Amino acid sequence: MDNDLHYRFIKPEKPLSEFVDSFWCLHNQSDSGKETIGLPDGRIDLFLFKSSEEPFRIVLIGLGTLPHEQAIIPSNSLMFSISFKLPAVEYVFGNTISDIINSGRLLPEHFWGFAEDDLQDFDLFVQKATLKIQSLLPNEIDERKRKLFELIYATKGAITVKELSEKVFWTSRQINRYFNQQFGISLKAYCTVLRFRASLEHIAQGKLFPEENFSDQNHFIKEIKKFSGVAPKELFKNKNDRFILLSSLIKK
Template sequence: MAGDFITYRKIEADQSIADFVECFWMAENSSGIEKEVIVMPDASFDLILSQDQDEPFQICLLGLGTSYDKRKVDGNTKMYFISFKLISAEYLFNRSIADLINEFELMPNNFWSFGKNDLTDFDTFCLKATNIIKQLIPKDIDNRKKKLFELIYASNGEISVAELAEKSFLTSRQINRYFTKYFGISLKVYCRYLRFKESFEQIKNGELFPKLDFSDQAHFSREVKKISGVNPRELYRNQNDRFIQVSAIPDK
């Protein structure tokens, strides 16, 4: 997908790592001219490899986004992303990302054995990243947490804490403490971003009326504008692909 000189591409995660990774995606501005995009929350966090005409190669960890973010993409910039599901924070990164809400953290330039040569070919990068992540997945994973996230993602966030507790065999208190500790937001708040993610897909297809559990059209419009900064109709127009959400990038 190309928009105003910026090219986007996405590859879904291989089934072997799908419990931990949402997708791989890339953005490349080959115009030589700085461009502005507005990135929407997509309920994931990202590892980013990037290089542009002025800055050296770098790797960053980007935490959860909680609102739209206006970003400048420098000319002749290439960025590769790995979008992670939340369970990866504990089991792949062995850390909390609560302090990274709307923030970047610079990582070592050899993090997970990545380097500037990995920005040469996107398909090769995805294969390498998949193999690295396979090796990082631990054998001992709390099946209650695995079930918890399966239920959250399958419902697009339209599930109560009580139902999650009953089906995952975690208590409501354990779930809320886990979210606060590792992600810095409550489960209820996180589910809002999952609902918005699904709504963005619907709006992109011209469906401007709510399909998810919104009380009415006004409630739907308020929620969309609170997170995206614009109403559903303007989001649908999306001139020159100015509004970007990873889930809406076509596969391959």
């Protein structure tokens, strides 16, 4: 990654890992803005942000289904984020995110007790966020939903709605109603996003042919273009590290 951009992430342990994908921070240490394009990754992000040009804020970002328009990471900016898995929407936030597909929601400044001072130390932020999320976790969740999400994430989206329905004993119609009401997206569409995200792991290694469940090379290229706006070859080149998610995978 660009030497001026510092990226770090931490994976949680169980039981938090059922609801949280990762904690991460991004710091633009330079005096100039950095171009970036966000990619859909199947996660919901809560982030704390400040820069030399913009005030502190807390934002919740919903699911993405399209490449974000080119944006600028401001100079001397710092972002701490929690990337959530879908079960967190119902069982941690207790709310729907169906209204913020490809967009976000500004949260109150002291949401979950967070404040600008929490951006001073990433490790302390992770500790504080972990304790807060643990305090919100329910004693139990619907076993059909637990099994459903286990299968979705274990297969990285390479599973049909029919298979999922049969394995969790929940009708396809009911599952899709749940997905659309809670997340603003169908189960099939979400699985397609996860499959794209899994493909990024291979593209980061220079594997520009389908490794996941794509019917052929043309289908693979079409899906990559749909979610990134460019062909796999162009995505791998990642000029100026503008695809931050891909840069982090290459670094990893």
